[in-house]
Amino acid sequence: MTRRLPPGLVWVAPALLVLAALSIYPLLYLIKVSLSDARGFTFEHYTRLFQDRLFTVAAGQTLFYALAALTLEFFLGLALALLVDSLAHGRALVRVSLLAPMLLPPVVAAVIWRLIYNPEFGVLNGMLRQLGFHTANLTWTSGRTSAMLSVILVDVWQWTPFLFLLLTAGLQSIPSEPLEAARVDGAGYWRTLRDVVLPLLKPTILLALLLRAMDLLRIFDQIFILTQGGPGSATETASLYIYRTAFRFSNFGYAAAMSFVGLVITTLAARGLMRLMKIS
């Protein structure tokens, strides 16, 4: 008995083909590169990976960066979405203003903040000095812990709008009946928020978190411009380390191995998150 192809396939096929060409082939090629060096087949890139202290540090820092930025962006974005939603006037103006940062090329945002953070001439320390603070030790991108926090702040500045946008859309799509019912029941603002709004918002929240998390794990542009992974390796992330290994040290095999391992980890993580979302 012949099995008929699903009728929808012809619609999906072109997109699938393009994506396959742009992802399956490169992935196979990546695996091949990760298993070879100048002399032929070798596992040595993977064995080196497990002993590479710097890679573990970079991976750990990537994770820290992602979690910290995601948490801040989410709570700020949610707060702003709720706030703006409750304004009587000027909602559109506020929204447009708040969205502006995420429109900049990350490269431009990073260069601007690099100037802002400059300890001597930057506007941040300049303002603090005018307010009477001692800025001698506020070196933002050059201190060990402050570098990471400074870089995270840039991400929060640029991408909170993204979460704000998604959560606003989610809020707007909440039907009015449950809210009415809660009001009739005499529930106050926080009760309504906790028992009605947030549960209805859950799918949006999970989608927003998933989308943002995927982008955070591969963060590159800002750190490249702001600190290049420094001071020392305080802001070194996985992407930066891989990039440098491939394009500055020309060690494509090792870079490929790291990329592959990174890909496996993020796929597993995303799978877990999606299970949480219970995609239909």
Add this chain to the structure above:
Amino acid sequence: MRFVLSAALVLLAGCSRSGSNNTLTIAVNAGVEGSALKAAAREWGEIHNTRIEVVELPYANLFEKESLDLQSRTGAYDVIMMDDPWFPKLVAENGLTPLPRPPDTDFLASTLAVCRNAGTFYALPYVGNSQLFFYRKDLFEKYKLGPPDRWQDVLKAAQTIGTGEKMYGYVMRAAPGNSAVTDFMPLLWAFGGDIFDAQGKPSLASPEVIDALRFMLELGKVSPPGYAGFNADEVSAHLLEGTAAMSINWPAWIAAMDDPSKSKVPGKIEFAQMPSARLPGVAELGSWLLAVPSASPHRDAAFDFIYWATDAPQLTHAALRGNPPTRRSVFLSPGLVKKFRAFPAQLAALEGARPRPRTAQWNEIENAFGVALSQANSGAISAEGAMQQANREIAAILERSK
């Protein structure tokens, strides 16, 4: 609709391929050196009725692009500019075309030395950079300080000026990578240390090196906080704004220091030789070279250009743009000496300048070394710890490349 788009795409693919017969593509450094070569190329292009396409990139990106182009033999560039430490890597795997005729003897020997591999010349030296020591002459006179001949003098002067004035006595760059290493080498050498010993093994864990690093940390105490993340632009900004009194720097910055539209202290900065410590001060060589990739489709025209661009008249033009030349005759030409008061000092420094270690793994080594230096300067690890870590990693790099 889709049809139109695909047709447009095909058209675009066609038009964006350069490679017509009368083009020359040059890859230059985004900075003073690159600007000079750009101007030279445009002039040459007009004479020879050739279209010049310029690719201008910051330091690290320039290396990546050139290295990628040479390795994969894409032939995107006809002429490339390279910093001399890149030479061993780029010449490997037959990436560069040997010069059709050897360079003449007017070139300074120290600059020619870095253009050679196994006795054959692969590049011509375009900019003869050797570090100079910049210091505020007016403040030295004010505090009756002697010239900064020794590093110990430098430290004392920095402390004096820092306490007496509302500024920092010293400024340096210690961002991981090229910045930190380049500024540290003169100190390292003056204290008697080096990256490799006579047998070619990494020698960063030696007492001389650790002393040098400890001294650097002392200098750090009189430098603006955050210097552990500084690059060249921050260092120069401090000098130009008058908020720091001394630093190591490259001659490319001399013009800006005296330019009233850029500098708050024109005429007040003096340019001297590197200070000494246990050994006489040695300037680090930073020569920009011109070469022709072997995959270039326009090799003859490319060579024609680079010989022309490194000839005396063109080097004089480049010098007027702030690039120290690589020919003795140009350094000694009366017109230039009158204009550039530092030329005699520069020539002497350049002739005795020392290049960084010649190894194809330089980029990786510089990275490991730079990270360790930056960590020591930001207080993350001790001086000994940093140098031992750097030593270990450099040994591993060498091991892997065998």
Add this chain to the structure above:
Amino acid sequence: MKTILKYSAALLAMAFALAPIYWLITISLKTEIDQFASPPVWFTFTPTLRHYAGIFAHDAFGHYFLNSLIVSTCSTLIALALGLPAAYGLARFRWPGDWSRGISFWILSNRMLPPIVTIIPMFLMLREIHLLNSLAGLILVDVGLNLPFVVWMMRGFVEDLPREIEEAALLDGESRLGVLLLIVLPLVRPGLAATAVFCLIVAWNEFLFALILSQTQSAMTLPVGIASHVTQYEIQWGAMSAAGVVAILPVLIFASAAQRYFVRGLSLGAIK
């Protein structure tokens, strides 16, 4: 009282969002000395248009701008042209077992591919077919970046539409393609607009691929041009910030025009 607090908070948020952008604009209009002045100069400076003139005259900025424009619009159009039918196919047809979900997940998982992973093979692939250092190559790559997002978003929007209209048309003898173009397309316009703007922004701001896959000016885009002003010896703040300002203008204009679709479009779709 509460209203005052709310509006103050909103104003504070707006200030935080916009101040750095304002700073960008002022840097692009200041002379070098003013740029680095301490204490910082907010309003009282003599503006100069030197930097803007410079980037167009000397720095091939017009070229980068045009390249970015071509790459962004073409890749967005192609991504929409491929993605909408795919979304329709996933949303409206019957699929055996778990295929629909599996395909959707696979498509979305491509969005997770860090560019770092595909960049080396992509470089070599494009070199083989002579699309290296070309706008077409970049367009191709950006289609790959945006297609998953388009499919994901549009699928939600399509699923939200009531089937009845389409089914009526089908019964009337309309072809599936006709249904898609004549009925579905107009109805999902808000979602399409929102998706299109996102795609444009992603392609416009894309950096890593544009950096590695381009070798000469003919193929370099704005972010690459801007980053190339971050030089080792002298960050050309004036030129870079002028470039930055001009880089965000088209995006801001387009985004504010499509602004009303953003929120409505997103809320109609994919929020499941």
